[in-house]
Amino acid sequence: xxxxxxxxxxxxxxxxxxxxxxxxxxxxxxxxxxxxxxxxxxxxxxxxxxxxxxxxxxxxxxxxxxxxxxxxxxxxxxxxxxxxxxxxxxxxxxxxxxxxxxxxxxxxxxxxxxxxxxxxxxxxxxxxxxxxxxxxxxxxxxxxxxxxxxxxxxxxxxxxxxxxxxxxxxxxxxxxxxxxxxxxxxxxxxxxxxxxxxxxxxxxxxxxxxxxxxxxxxxxxxxxxxxxxxxxxxxxxxxxxxxxxxxxxxxxxxxxxxxxxxxxxxxxxxxxxxxxxxxxxxxxxxxxxxxxxxxxxxxxxxxxxxxxxxxxxxxxxxxxxxxxxxxxxxxxxxxxxxxxxxxxxxxx
Amino acid sequence: xxxxxxxxxxxxxxxxxxxxxxxxxxxxxxxxxxxxxxxxxxxxxxxxxxxxxxxxxxxxxxxxxxxxxxxxxxxxxxxxxxxxxxxxxxxxxxxxxxxxxxxxxxxxxxxxxxxxxxxxxxxxxxxxxxxxxxxxxxxxxxxxxxxxxxxxxxxxxxxxxxxxxxxxxxxxxxxxxxxxxxxxxxxxxxxxxxxxxxxxxxxxxxxxxxxxxxxxxxxxxxxxxxxxxxxxxxxxxxxxxxxxxxxxxxxxxxxxxxxxxx
Numbered sequence: 028x029x030x031x032x033x034x035x036x037x038x039x040x041x042x043x044x045x046x047x048x049x050x051x052x053x054x055x056x057x058x059x060x061x062x063x064x065x066x067x068x069x070x071x072x073x074x075x076x077x078x079x080x081x082x083x084x085x086x087x088x089x090x091x092x093x094x095x096x097x098x099x100x101x102x103x104x105x106x107x108x109x110x111x112x113x114x115x116x117x118x119x120x121x122x123x124x125x126x127x128x129x130x131x132x133x134x135x136x137x138x139x140x141x142x143x144x145x146x147x148x149x150x151x152x153x154x155x156x157x158x159x160x161x162x163x164x165x166x167x168x169x170x171x172x173x174x175x176x177x178x179x180x181x182x183x184x185x186x187x188x189x190x191x192x193x194x195x196x197x198x199x200x201x202x203x204x205x206x207x208x209x210x211x212x213x214x215x216x217x218x219x220x221x222x223x224x225x226x227x228x229x230x231x232x233x234x235x236x237x238x239x240x241x242x243x244x245x246x247x248x249x250x251x252x253x254x255x256x257x258x259x260x261x262x263x264x265x266x267x268x269x270x271x272x273x274x275x276x277x278x279x280x281x282x283x284x285x286x287x288x289x290x291x292x293x294x295x296x297x298x299x300x301x302x303x304x305x306x307x308x309x310x311x312x313x314x315x316x317x318x319x320x321x322x323x324x325x326x327x328x329x330x331x332x333x334x335x336x337x338x339x340x341x342x343x344x345x346x347x348x349x350x351x352x353x354x355x356x357x358x359x360x361x362x363x364x365x366x367x368x369x370x371x372x373x374x375x
Numbered sequence: 376x377x378x379x380x381x382x383x384x385x386x387x388x389x390x391x392x393x394x395x396x397x398x399x400x401x402x403x404x405x406x407x408x409x410x411x412x413x414x415x416x417x418x419x420x421x422x423x424x425x426x427x428x429x430x431x432x433x434x435x436x437x438x439x440x441x442x443x444x445x446x447x448x449x450x451x452x453x454x455x456x457x458x459x460x461x462x463x464x465x466x467x468x469x470x471x472x473x474x475x476x477x478x479x480x481x482x483x484x485x486x487x488x489x490x491x492x493x494x495x496x497x498x499x500x501x502x503x504x505x506x507x508x509x510x511x512x513x514x515x516x517x518x519x520x521x522x523x524x525x526x527x528x529x530x531x532x533x534x535x536x537x538x539x540x541x542x543x544x545x546x547x548x549x550x551x552x553x554x555x556x557x558x559x560x561x562x563x564x565x566x567x568x569x570x571x572x573x574x575x576x577x578x579x580x581x582x583x584x585x586x587x588x589x590x591x592x593x594x595x596x597x598x599x600x601x602x603x604x605x606x607x608x609x610x611x612x613x614x615x616x617x618x619x620x621x622x623x624x625x626x627x628x629x630x631x632x633x634x635x636x637x
């Protein structure tokens with residue numbers, strides 16, 4: 028009897044698994060789509076992005092991937108999303124303090140890496156954007172980034188040889204709309220989960236920290252984790268971490284969105300995942316290395332009315348401790364994520 | 376043993392259901408629960424400046440004697456509701472549907488709606504876009520960001536837009552640029568509008584489907600009552616906040632019913 032039950036379980040689970048893999052949906056217009064699932068890493072919270080009206084499909088994901096790498100989304104064709112979000116840099120901009128865009132212009136901020144975005148519900152350094160789907164509108168329309176008009180993007184995609192059929196395959200209509208373009212980009216970015224670093228392998232029991240990484244991890248938990256909470260390595264709050272204002276940029280951070288003086292100079296706590304791949308650091312990229320960033324917290328804090336209370340006296344980090352911390356932070360690099368061909372530039 | 380089997384079936388069932396496409400909430404039909412047949416009527420919005428028909432690039436004067444021209448005049452309305460104040464009967468015409476009224480486009484100034492046969496003497500609607508659409512990601516139709524009524528750096532709809540010029544403006548090219556938005560608590564510019572039809576007049580929806588209510592929208596009302604907005608001081612508003620809510624308090628009073636034809 029027990030044997031029969033076990034066999035039955037296997038058969039039923041088998042049916043279920045087969046169904047998931049071959050799951051074909053009939054979309055609007057009778058198109059067939061293949062469902063994709065985001066793998067939620069063990070220990071991660073529930074995603075904040077709501078997939079109800081935008082379930083991921085192979086077709087939508089591939090459309091989003093093509094859009095992400097396509098200069099057509101910018102005014103002069105030179106600035107695809109990927110121009111500031113490079114896979115080998117965990118989708119941040121390699122070696123640039125301020126990202127730059129159309130007509131030789133600088134932006135006022137450092138381009139953050141893109142991964143684990145479905146766990147966020149506020150975007151940009153100041154949290155001004157409230158939904159992953161509408162995030163791409165900011166760089167596409169900013170005159171110093173992609174500098175394009177959404178209506179023009181839609182027209183260019185509609186006139187393209189490949190896009191109408193890709194939109195039809197993904198959404199059942201070859202009519203290109205901004206809504207479906209944004210949904211496709213969201214599907215692509217939503218799949219970018221980074222949780223396979225050495226740190227993750229240690230957590231899963233597949234690897235071990237060396238002595239200095241382990242010591243660094245202990246220091247990290249004691250001195251950094253209040254803001255850079257595991258497993259996302261950010262508590263998603265906005266804090267003033269003791270930098271002087273750059274008087275040529277005048278970036279007041281979160282205050283620009285809330286209009287409240289108590290939010291002056293506060294910026295989103297960035298994730299430390301892939302931190303060794305995403306230098307330079309802070310909202311304006313003024314810090315060039317992890318070591319320099321640690322030095323800032325120990326000796327560089329500038330007091331101001333909105334300075335984070337946790338930083339009032341700086342953070343005491345000894346010389347050896349600093350290098351242990353750096354060793355630990357390097358274990359947060361996810362080499363399989365930056366080599367994942369699902370996210371690389373598609374063959375056109 | 377049975378528990379194992381049930382668990383396996385439940386697991387399988389879970390996978391099956393996860394493959395079903397969700398019904399979009401925006402597809403839900405509006406109206407009340409009674410399935411009465413509905414017939415067409417039109418809400419027609421007419422741009423005005425005081426008693427004159429709004430004409431772009433023509434010079435007008437506001438209540439402070441400041442001269443100005445208008446080049447853009449558009450705003451969202453939605454949550455349209457008809458009420459018979461005698462019987463108390465209410466009909467929700469466009470629950471959670473929002474329309475962009477654009478004075479430069481006659482098609483976008485005449486909204487065709489449907490309601491069951493009946494007579495109504497009050498029209499209620501919302502000016503602005505319900506907060507839910509300001510936080511729910513990419514939208515379509517009149518809420519498509521291609522309409523140019525969406526802030527990309529600080530998510531949310533520009534609920535109403537008036538642009539023009541004035542010699543009193545200190546902005547480049549003597550511009551006037553009122554982009555009014557904000558949906559969060561304390562900075563919401565979403566306003567309820569309640570219009571009672573002229574004494575003795577009713578909107579009589581019939582199977583003919585040819586009733587029409589013409590509503591005037593007076594641009595000059597943006598500048599006063601209860602808040603004084605002088606172009607010389609304030610020719611631009613492009614963020615949510617106290618200025619935006621003040622202008623919204625003013626423009627919520629810009630509508631009057633001009634005519635009803637049945």
